[in-house]
Amino acid sequence: MKITFLGTGSPEGIPVMLCGCKLCASSKERLRPGLMIQQDEQNIILDAGPDIRKQIIQSGINKISAIFLTHYHFDHFWGVAEFEQLNWVGLGNFTTYLNNNTYEHLKSIPWIKLKCETLDFNNHINLKGLKIEAIKIEHADYLEKSGYIIRDECRKVVYIPDIKAISDLNLKKCENADILVIDGQYILGKYIDDEDHLGGKELIKKIQEFNAKKIYLIGFSEHWYKKSAKDAEKQLPDNFNIPDDKTVLVLK
Ligand SMILES: [Zn+2]
Ligand SMILES: [Zn+2]
Numbered sequence: 054m055k056i057t058f059l060g061t062g063s064p065e066g067i068p069v070m071l072c073g074c075k076l077c078a079s080s081k082e083r084l085r086p087g088l089m090i091q092q093d094e095q096n097i098i099l100d101a102g103p104d105i106r107k108q109i110i111q112s113g114i115n116k117i118s119a120i121f122l123t124h125y126h127f128d129h130f131w132g133v134a135e136f137e138q139l140n141w142v143g144l145g146n147f148t149t150y151l152n153n154n155t156y157e158h159l160k161s162i163p164w165i166k167l168k169c170e171t172l173d174f175n176n177h178i179n180l181k182g183l184k185i186e187a188i189k190i191e192h193a194d195y196l197e198k199s200g201y202i203i204r205d206e207c208r209k210v211v212y213i214p215d216i217k218a219i220s221d222l223n224l225k226k227c228e229n230a231d232i233l234v235i236d237g238q239y240i241l242g243k244y245i246d247d248e249d250h251l252g253g254k255e256l257i258k259k260i261q262e263f264n265a266k267k268i269y270l271i272g273f274s275e276h277w278y279k280k281s282a283k284d285a286e287k288q289l290p291d292n293f294n295i296p297d298d299k300t301v302l303v304l305k
Contacts, residue, residue: 054208056232056302059087059098059108061295063238063274064128066104072276080275081297084108085128086214088234090203093181097121099201099212101132101149111299119180121172122151123190123214124198125158137165150178152187154197174199182206188226191218193249202227208304210234211263214271217249219259230265231304237270237295241285244277257290268293269300 060066062083069077085102095118098109109117120136123129139145150172151159159165172178177186184204192198192215200213200223211230213219215238219227227233239252251259260268273282273295282295289295 054205054210054304055091056210056234056304057089057091057112058234058269058271058296058298058300059089059112060084060100060102060104061086061271061273061298061300062128063272063277064126065274065276067275069276074276074279076275076279076281080281083273083275084298086271087132088212089114090183090210092183092205095119095181095183097180097183097185097203099123100129100214101136102128103131103134105132106135117147119147120149121185121187121199121201122149122155123200123212124152124192124196125155126193126196126215129214130155130158133159133162133165133167136167140166150185150187152197152199155199158196172199186226188223189220190216190223192216200227202230210304211265215249216251216256216259218251224262228264230263232267232269232302233260233263233265234269234271235260235263236272238272238274240270240273240293240295241278241288257293260293261290266292267302269296270294271296 067083084104088099090097172187174189186202187199190198190200203210209230210232211227242253
């Protein structure tokens with residue numbers, strides 16, 4: 054199983070548009086969140102933010118096997134507009150899996166018509182030996198958000214960008230993953246008033262409860278924290294990593 058970080062940035066990405074600060078100028082680019090999982094010639098994409106076109110082109114793939122959306126916030130969702138353009142050139146023939154609430158939101162945009170299947174919480178689908186289960190994650194009160202557990206016979210990957218809370222039952226399901234990819238937007242503390250995410254010590258404590266072998270934080274912003282990811286990592290527990298875009302993990 055091969056995992057590629059298509060994007061690791063905060064909602065603004067790095068560099069922040071119109072910002073000339075030192076950190077925006079000196080940091081590597083961070084696109085909006087997205088993960089690709091490749092196994093048995095399948096290319097499975099988790100999240101589709103506004104940078105999806107660039108992310109797919111950079112990844113070099115020539116086929117998408119399936120898309121899994123987590124929720125309809127801009128930075129995880131607006132790639133759907135790019136997929137609509139693919140329909141016009143006959144290359145949009147893949148299924149987008151999403152929860153009911155995200156589907157209702159998508160349906161309200163009359164010019165986007167994607168091939169969709171709803172995947173309700175605690176349901177899963179099998180794609181050639183990969184089991185992908187949707188679980189409910191608390192995030193913003195006005196929307197429903199999915200996290201995903203991706204398993205084969207011996208490996209387990211959990212993907213939870215953006216989290217305010219998780220039930221004990223769902224936490225139990227996510228425990229002991231080989232790889233946990235999780236919301237790290239406010240990992241060093243909240244820099245703005247945002248009730249939709251955990252942050253700081255509270256977030257670190259919650260992440261540790263997942264008991265994952267390796268932890269990868271996405272949503273980090275050099276612009277907001279005025280420090281590099283390397284310097285931020287030094288303030289975090291040992292198995293917490295802040296990956297760059299295009300980081301590849303191979304699970305044997
Ligand atoms: Zn900046
Ligand atoms: Zn969100």
